[in-house]
Amino acid sequence: MEHPLEKRYPVSAQDYKLYEEVGDGVSATVFRALCIPLNEIVAIKVLDLEKCNNDLDGICREVQTMSLIDHPNLLSAHCSFTAGHCLWVVMPYMAGGSCLHIMKSAYPEGFEEPVIATLLREVLKALVYLHAHGHIHRDVKAGNILIDSNGAVKLADFGVSACMFDSGDRQRSRNTFVGTPCWMAPEVMQQLHGYDFKADIWSLGITALELAHGHAPFSKYPPMKVLLMTLQNAPPGLDYERDKRFSKSFKEMVATCLVKDPKKRPASEKLLKHHFFKHARSYDYLVHTILDGLAPLGERLLKTKEADLLVQNKALYEDKEQLSQQEYIKGISAWNFNLEDLKSQAAIIQYYDDVSNAEDQDGSMKQMERSDVEGLSEERMSPETVTTSIAAASQEDRLGLHDLEGSLASFPIKPLQALKGCFDIGEDDKGANGSNGKGFTGSESEQLIIKSSRAMNQNAGKNEGEDSRQSSSLPRQAIPEYKTFSGSLMPDNTFSSRKVTGDEDRNFPQLKFQSDRNYSGPLYRQRRETNNTDNASESAVVQRGRFKVTSADLSSKGATNCIFSPSTGGPSPNVTACAILSSLQYILQQNTVQREELIRLIKYLEQTSGKLGDLTEIPPSSARERELQSQLFQLQQRIGDLAGELQNQKVKNLQLEKQLHALGNNKV
Numbered sequence: 001m002e003h004p005l006e007k008r009y010p011v012s013a014q015d016y017k018l019y020e021e022v023g024d025g026v027s028a029t030v031f032r033a034l035c036i037p038l039n040e041i042v043a044i045k046v047l048d049l050e051k052c053n054n055d056l057d058g059i060c061r062e063v064q065t066m067s068l069i070d071h072p073n074l075l076s077a078h079c080s081f082t083a084g085h086c087l088w089v090v091m092p093y094m095a096g097g098s099c100l101h102i103m104k105s106a107y108p109e110g111f112e113e114p115v116i117a118t119l120l121r122e123v124l125k126a127l128v129y130l131h132a133h134g135h136i137h138r139d140v141k142a143g144n145i146l147i148d149s150n151g152a153v154k155l156a157d158f159g160v161s162a163c164m165f166d167s168g169d170r171q172r173s174r175n176t177f178v179g180t181p182c183w184m185a186p187e188v189m190q191q192l193h194g195y196d197f198k199a200d201i202w203s204l205g206i207t208a209l210e211l212a213h214g215h216a217p218f219s220k221y222p223p224m225k226v227l228l229m230t231l232q233n234a235p236p237g238l239d240y241e242r243d244k245r246f247s248k249s250f251k252e253m254v255a256t257c258l259v260k261d262p263k264k265r266p267a268s269e270k271l272l273k274h275h276f277f278k279h280a281r282s283y284d285y286l287v288h289t290i291l292d293g294l295a296p297l298g299e300r301l302l303k304t305k306e307a308d309l310l311v312q313n314k315a316l317y318e319d320k321e322q323l324s325q326q327e328y329i330k331g332i333s334a335w336n337f338n339l340e341d342l343k344s345q346a347a348i349i350q351y352y353d354d355v356s357n358a359e360d361q362d363g364s365m366k367q368m369e370r371s372d373v374e375g376l377s378e379e380r381m382s383p384e385t386v387t388t389s390i391a392a393a394s395q396e397d398r399l400g401l402h403d404l405e406g407s408l409a410s411f412p413i414k415p416l417q418a419l420k421g422c423f424d425i426g427e428d429d430k431g432a433n434g435s436n437g438k439g440f441t442g443s444e445s446e447q448l449i450i451k452s453s454r455a456m457n458q459n460a461g462k463n464e465g466e467d468s469r470q471s472s473s474l475p476r477q478a479i480p481e482y483k484t485f486s487g488s489l490m491p492d493n494t495f496s497s498r499k500v501t502g503d504e505d506r507n508f509p510q511l512k513f514q515s516d517r518n519y520s521g522p523l524y525r526q527r528r529e530t531n532n533t534d535n536a537s538e539s540a541v542v543q544r545g546r547f548k549v550t551s552a553d554l555s556s557k558g559a560t561n562c563i564f565s566p567s568t569g570g571p572s573p574n575v576t577a578c579a580i581l582s583s584l585q586y587i588l589q590q591n592t593v594q595r596e597e598l599i600r601l602i603k604y605l606e607q608t609s610g611k612l613g614d615l616t617e618i619p620p621s622s623a624r625e626r627e628l629q630s631q632l633f634q635l636q637q638r639i640g641d642l643a644g645e646l647q648n649q650k651v652k653n654l655q656l657e658k659q660l661h662a663l664g665n666n667k668v
C-alpha cells in the first residue's frame with residue numbers, strides 16, 4: 001500500500017518533466033508528468049493565476065482541500081507550488097482518465113450495471129468521508145470520477161466544494177448557485193433555504209443516470225431549459241420500458257436519490273447500504289471490463305477534442321444561420337438602433353444589390369457573400385447589438401424564457417437572474433423594445449425598424465426566385481470591402497467616419513474610396529446643380545442607398561482639385577504654367593464630357609416638351625384632368641428653366657474652352 005507521507009514530492013518545477021496534456025477544465029490544464037527525483041509518473045494540474053484572479057479564493061480552497069483530505073476514493077494533492085504566474089498541483093496520475101472520457105471514447109451508450117454499481121459505491125465512500133468531515137462536494141458527475149490503471153476510483157475536483165463548518169463569506173457560499181446545471185439539485189437552483197450534503201446525493205442520482213445512458217438527463221438542453229425542467233418536471237429516473245436491462249434495485253436506488261425534497265433523500269452512509277451496491281465488484285473487474293484495450297489517455301483526449309471541435313463547428317455554423325434568420329425576422333431591432341449606422345447599412349445594401357445583381361450570373365460573388373455571412377462579425381455591428389440584442393433575443397426565444405419566468409412564480413427570482421447574467425439573457429433585453437439606450441424614443445426606433453425592414457423587403461424582392469432564407473438573412477451589411485464605386489450620384493464624402501458613431505473599427509467603403517474619387521468633384525457638383533434648382537446649399541439632400549441624407553461637409557470637399565480662385569474665377573497667381581496647363585487639359589476633358597451630356601439632355605428635353613405641348617392642347621373634361629394638366633404645365637415650366645440653365649452652361653463651357661486655348665497658345 002502507498003504511503004504518500006513517506007515520500008517527499010519536490011516543490012520546484014525543474015524537478016518535473018511535463019509530458020502530454022491529459023485533461024483540461026474551465027480553470028486548468030492537466031498534464032502527465034514525471035517526478036524526476038522519485039522517478040514516478042504523476043499528474044500536474046496547471047492553473048494560470050493571472051487568468052483566474054477573480055477566483056483565487058476558490059483555487060486556494062481547492063488546493064487546501066486536496067492537501068488535507070486523506071481517503072483512497074478522493075484525489076488528493078501530493079504537493080503544490082507556484083511556477084511563474086501558474087500554480088502547479090501535483091497529484092497521482094489517473095491513467096484511465098474520467099468516466100466521461102471513457103464513455104465518450106468507448107461506451108457512448110453507458111456502462112453495464114455491475115460497472116455502474118462498482119463506480120458509484122466508490123464515489124459514495126468518498127462522499128461518506130467528505131460529508132462526515134463537513135464537506136459538500138457540489139460537483140459530483142462522471143467527468144469528476146477518475147480511474148487509475150489499477151481500477152481504483154477517485155472523486156476529483158474540489159473547485160466548488162464547500163465546508164459546512166465555514167462561517168462568514170464561506171458559509172454564505174452555500175447559498176450560492178454553483179455546480180453544473182444538469183447535475184444540480186433543485187434546492188441549489190432555488191437558493192431558498194441554502195442546502196446541505198443532500199445536494200450531493202441528488203447529483204449522485206443524476207450521475208447514475210449519466211453512467212447508465214452515456215449522458216446526463218436534459219444534457220442536450222441549454223442551461224436555462226435544464227433549470228426549468230429540473231424545477232418543473234417530475235424527477236428524472238430509469239424508465240421501466242427503455243431501461244429494461246437494468247435491475248429493479250438500480251431503479252429504486254436512483255429513485256431514492258432523485259427526490260425533490262432533500263429531507264427525503266437518504267444520507268450517503270445510509271445509501272451505501274442500499275442493496276444495489278451488492279452488485280459492486282472489485283477494481284480488477286473495472287480494469288478488465290472497461291480499461292483493457294483503451295488507448296492511452298492523452299491519445300483519447302486528442303480524439304475527443306477533435307470530435308468535439310467538429311460538433312462545435314457544426315453547431316456554430318448552424319447557430320449563425322439561425323441567428324441571422326432571427327435577426328431578419330425581428331427586423332432591424334436586433335442588430336442596430338443607430339441612425340447613422342442604419343443609413344450606412346442601408347446604403348451598403350443598395351451597393352451590394354447592384355453588385356450582386358451584376359455578379360449573379362457567374363455565382364462567384366455569391367461565394368464571397370457566403371464567406372462574409374460566416375464572418376458577419378461583431379465589429380460591423382454595434383457591440384450592444386451583439387451581446388444584448390441578438391444573443392439575448394435569440395436565446396430567449398430558444399429557451400422559452402417567458403415560460404420559465406412564469407413557471408418559477410413560486411420560486412425566488414435569484415437563480416434566474418444569476419443565469420441571465422451568465423448567459424446574456426439580461427434585463428437589457430427589455431430595453432430593446434423600449435428605450436434603446438441611444439437616445440431614441442420607442443416610436444423613433446419603430447420608425448427605423450419599419451424603414452429598414454422595408455428596405456430589406458425591397459431588397460429581397462429584387463432577387464426574385466432566390467431562396468427566401470438567403471435573401472432574408474443579413475449578409476449584405478457585411479459586404480463592403482470589395483465593391484467598386486462608380487457614378488457621380490454617390491457622394492464619396494457623404495458619410496464621414498465621425499458620423500459612424502460608437503464604433504471606430506467600422507470600416508465603411510466610402511472612407512476607403514474617398515481620396516480616389518476627388519477627381520470627379522466637378523462632375524459631381526454639376527449633377528447636384530442639375531438635380532437641385534436652389535444650387536447646392538451646404539446641407540444638400542442626396543440619395544444614399546435607400547435613404548436621403550444630408551451632409552454638411554459635402555460641398556467643402558467637392559472641388560479639392562480645382563485650381564481656380566473661388567473669388568476671381570481665374571487662375572491663382574502662385575501656380576506654375578505647367579501645372580495650369582495640365583489642369584486646364586483635365587478640365588477641358590471634363591467639359592467635353594459635360595458638353596456631350598448637356599447636348600443629349602437638351603435634345604431629350606426638346607423632344608419631351610414637344611410631346612407635353614401636344615398633350616396640353618386637349619381641353620380638360622374633369623377635375624382630375626385639370627389637376628393633371630396643371631401638373632403638366634408646372635413640369636413644362638420646369639423643363640423650360642432647365643433648358644435655359646443648360647444653355648447657360650453651354651455658353652460657360654465655350655468660354656472656358658476659349659480661355660484654355662488662349663492659355664495654351666500663350667504657353668507655346
Ligand SMILES: Nc1ncnc2c1ncn2[C@@H]1O[C@H](COP(=O)(O)OP(=O)(O)OP(=O)(O)O)[C@@H](O)[C@H]1O
Binds near residue numbers: 043
Ligand atoms: N490526476 C489526474 N490524472 C489524470 N487526469 C486528470 C487528473 N486530474 C484531472 N484530470 C483530467 O483533467 C480534467 C480537468 O481537471 P479538473 O476537473 O481538475 O480541472 P477543472 O478546471 O477544475 O475542471 P472543471 O471544468 O471540471 O472545473 C479532468 O476532467 C480529468 O479528465
